[in-house]
Amino acid sequence: MANSDYKTIVKDGLWDNNGVFSMLLGMCPCMAMTTSATNGFGMGLATAVVMAASSYLVAVFRNRITSEVRIPVYILIVASMVTMVDLGMNAWMHELYKVLGLFIPLIVSNCLPLARLEAFAAKQSPTPAFLDGLFMGLGFTIALTAIGAVREIIGSGTLFADASLLLGPSFKVIEMRLLPADMGVLMMILPPGGFIVTGLLVVCKRLMDLAAGKEIRMAGAHAL
Amino acid sequence: MKEFALMMIGAALVNNVILARFLGLCSFMGVTTRVDTAAGMGLATTFVITVSSMADWAVQTYLLNAYGLGFLRTVTFILVIASAVQFTEMTIKKVSPSLFQMLGIYLPLITTNCAVLGVALLLVEGRMGFLASTMFAFASSVGYSLVMIIFAGLRERLVLANVPRLFAGPPIAFIVAGMLAMAFMGFSGIATS
Numbered sequence: 144m145a146n147s148d149y150k151t152i153v154k155d156g157l158w159d160n161n162g163v164f165s166m167l168l169g170m171c172p173c174m175a176m177t178t179s180a181t182n183g184f185g186m187g188l189a190t191a192v193v194m195a196a197s198s199y200l201v202a203v204f205r206n207r208i209t210s211e212v213r214i215p216v217y218i219l220i221v222a223s224m225v226t227m228v229d230l231g232m233n234a235w236m237h238e239l240y241k242v243l244g245l246f247i248p249l250i251v252s253n254c255l256p257l258a259r260l261e262a263f264a265a266k267q268s269p270t271p272a273f274l275d276g277l278f279m280g281l282g283f284t285i286a287l288t289a290i291g292a293v294r295e296i297i298g299s300g301t302l303f304a305d306a307s308l309l310l311g312p313s314f315k316v317i318e319m320r321l322l323p324a325d326m327g328v329l330m331m332i333l334p335p336g337g338f339i340v341t342g343l344l345v346v347c348k349r350l351m352d353l354a355a356g357k358e359i360r361m362a363g364a365h366a367l
Numbered sequence: 368m369k370e371f372a373l374m375m376i377g378a379a380l381v382n383n384v385i386l387a388r389f390l391g392l393c394s395f396m397g398v399t400t401r402v403d404t405a406a407g408m409g410l411a412t413t414f415v416i417t418v419s420s421m422a423d424w425a426v427q428t429y430l431l432n433a434y435g436l437g438f439l440r441t442v443t444f445i446l447v448i449a450s451a452v453q454f455t456e457m458t459i460k461k462v463s464p465s466l467f468q469m470l471g472i473y474l475p476l477i478t479t480n481c482a483v484l485g486v487a488l489l490l491v492e493g494r495m496g497f498l499a500s501t502m503f504a505f506a507s508s509v510g511y512s513l514v515m516i517i518f519a520g521l522r523e524r525l526v527l528a529n530v531p532r533l534f535a536g537p538p539i540a541f542i543v544a545g546m547l548a549m550a551f552m553g554f555s556g557i558a559t560s
Contacts, residue, residue, distance in 0.1 A: 342541030
């Protein structure tokens, strides 16, 4: 594959075809796990690992999987990867695992990995498939961190609180307090804030795309 | 009895699957363009959640716990759910071909509806008995259907509204969903689960 193709994969995954803001896939963890930027970041990374690994595996076995049984096979592959991430996080990042809890096994039923397996990995050779999974996952991480950051700043006035729990003590410096403790609007941390912030950030992406001279586009199943 | 009633109200309204726990958002955004489709989807999902929770409870108690296979939980549950969905699909096709036609692609996609797996995992965490977990699953899915139907009703009106172009489609739907979630927060305090 030519270099330009790899560039497109990277650009599509991170921005143009961003899983959350353009395709509106994987909305559940996107709102449930974004009460703070750190949680969003952790959840995004876990999803990225699962996506990269399962895209690679599906691409390796793509000629052996018949189309009748492909969905169960994909789900089993994703489920095995998720189980590994689940056990790994429980062992090595226990503090973060306690926060993300239920939503790590739920990566199985996140539609984003499955959508990329079906749309991309099933038709490509392993290397581009791996890259597509990885960068789609990183795009997902960016989106989750952005939503988490907005909610955290408005909701509790901090940014990247508890980041040292996730990334190790050397990241203590990025923990910030931007607003005084009693200025927070609790609503942003509560469920309604998740919906509203996601809606507004989708509008932001549309604005940026318009400013860059691109058409607004809405791929995915949810366009009205 | 009173405990059961409180638990069911808590599962259906206070800790609503969609608006408080953020499960099943794909179908929430995807199939709520018309009230009748949303109602059909709610019914099908209610059936799948209840049946698969019962099966998952049995699998968890007699297979995974009994043989210490807890780490296989995610894989086993998703298989049980996929079979329950297949079973529901066959039943609906037989009982109501028109509903089957209407739900189309979204029917097999119930497998990846995280509300189904989410409720099953919540039940494992809750360590409830068979009856209690079945009731919990049923109440959760009734709450799911209720919100699906309400939101579809809102969206049918939203189509007629004059929305700025930037907000058209999903963004305005998200913001409306946020308002609905605020309204549902009014239920907190009735019962805790």
